[in-house]
Amino acid sequence: MFTCSACQATYASTTPRWRCECGHYLRHTTTGIFPKTDLNRRRPSLWRYFEAFGISNPDNIVSLGEGYTPLIPDQLFGQDVSLKMDQLSPTGSFKDRGSTVMLSKLKEWGLQRLVEDSSGNAGASVAAYASRAGIKADVYIPAFTSAGKAAQIALYGANLIKVPGTREDTAQAALAAAETEFYASHNWSPYFLNGLKSLAYELAEQLNWETPDWIVAPLGGGSLILGLYAGWRELVEAGYVAKLPRLAAVQAANCAPVYQAWLQGLDEVPAVQKQATAAEGIAIAQPVKGKDIMQALRATAGIVCTVTDEEIWDTLPQLSRRGVYVEPTAAAAPAAIRQLTANGTIVPGDKVVVELTGVGLKATDKIVEHYDCFS
Ligand SMILES: [Zn+2]
Structure with missing residues (x-):
């Protein structure tokens, strides 16, 4: 079933629909979660969590073997982290x-x-x-x-x-x-968001059902933050994990509507005037689901911060020299680790996951143009 985020109208999910008659976005009510005890027998793909996505018939699954990306230990700015390698997805991004x-x-x-x-x-x-x-x-x-x-x-x-x-x-x-x-907008679709819940399930499984202290992710339209929150909340409700992780959302300094709303203590996210940024993937002046993003951040005792283009371009080669090649947008979350450790938000000993969203090969033209050192 769909429920409108504004007027509470409901609709059956058996027929195509992407928004409410009143014009606002819809939330999807899922009816179940996967059985934890059965997971060992299932294939290493996100479809191992089939019951949580709202698809009726498995014959309709459209798959390229996505999900179950590696989680690898690393260090960023002196902080131990786990890198979630979603840049290795079939089309090169977590989408x-x-x-x-x-x-x-x-x-x-x-x-x-x-x-x-x-x-x-x-x-x-x-x-x-x-x-x-x-x-x-x-x-x-x-x-x-x-x-x-x-x-x-x-x-x-x-x-x-x-x-x-x-x-x-x-x-x-x-x-x-x-x-x-x-x-079929990824910013509007309740099903696109259902798919993002798999990130929470996967991380929980890869961490032996222990909730990390922080998950750091870039924030544009908000699907990562919303998916992590929705997925983890279901895990808590099912008794599969003990608590929610704190979510640290990272915006580009040149386009930071959620950060601005956060500073002002708002419940909704007004549009901002934005400037060009290297983080093209998160340059969204007003996210469709701003109200839900603010709620997810507050419910997880999370935070929002911003990184400059300079910090992004400084961090990208640091990752590359560790063998991890991501696009500029995907360097925003790793770049934020520097300030989050410097200002004491993240402290030594914290268990920290950093989401890597897109592979560097996608942005070769921008990377070559910026560093200008390959000719
Ligand atoms: Zn409505």
């Missing part, structure tokens, strides 16, 4: 967690065509899974998107539409197209 579940539902609904808009990674991910599902996809991206992501979208077989102007102009163009086609 595959959401796309596999969203496209499985679209297939279950019998849809033939979709519209999506993205700063790049979600577009590439949705394009891949749509092709896999036999669904035609129109993917709108800002003209400034990294070449690697645009190439992925086109080669996966989607109809790629580059929109001049801002990320918000791209969303407007997609919304106009959604008047006639189904809007």
Whole structure:
């Protein structure tokens, strides 16, 4: 069942729907969680948590073997951390967690065509899974998107539409197209978010069902923070883990609407004027689910912080020299470890997970242009 986030109207989830009649986003009520004792017999993919995603028939699963990415020990700025290697997902970003579940539902609904808009990674991910599902996809991206992501979208077989102007102009163009086609937006879809819950389940399983003190993740549209919170809350309710982790959300200093709302103690997230940032994947002036993001951060005793482009570009080579090659957006969360340890938010001995979101190969053009040391 879907429930509106604003007017509390409810809808059956048996027919396609992406928002409430009143225009606000929907929440999905899932009806169960996976049996913990059965996991050892299941395959190492996120579909081992099938019961938690709201898909009725396993025959409708659209999969590329996503999930179950490695969790490796490392050190950042002197702090012991575990790196969650989601940049190793099938299309090179964590978005595959959401796309596999969203496209499985679209297939279950019998849809033939979709519209999506993205700063790049979600577009590439949705394009891949749509092709896999036999669904035609129109993917709108800002003209400034990294070449690697645009190439992925086109080669996966989607109809790629580059929109001049801002990320918000791209969303407007997609919304106009959604008047006639189904809007399979990763920012709106309750099923995309269901897929993100797998990150919580996986981390809990990989950590032997011990909750870490902190999970540090980048924040743009908020699917990571919302997925981690929803998934972990279910784990607590099922008695699989003892408590919630604290969530540290990292925004780009040049586009930090949630950070601004946090400073002002607001319950909603007003839009901000943003400037260009190396973290193109989280440059969202106003997240759709701002109200839920604020609630998730407060409920987990979490925090929001920002990192500058300079900190991102400084951190990226440090990761690379440890053999971990990520795109600039994905260096935002690791970069934040420096200030979070310096200001005593994270203390020595804390168990810290850092989510790595996208692989460096996607942004080769931007990386070469920035360091300018390869010619
Ligand atoms: Zn409503």
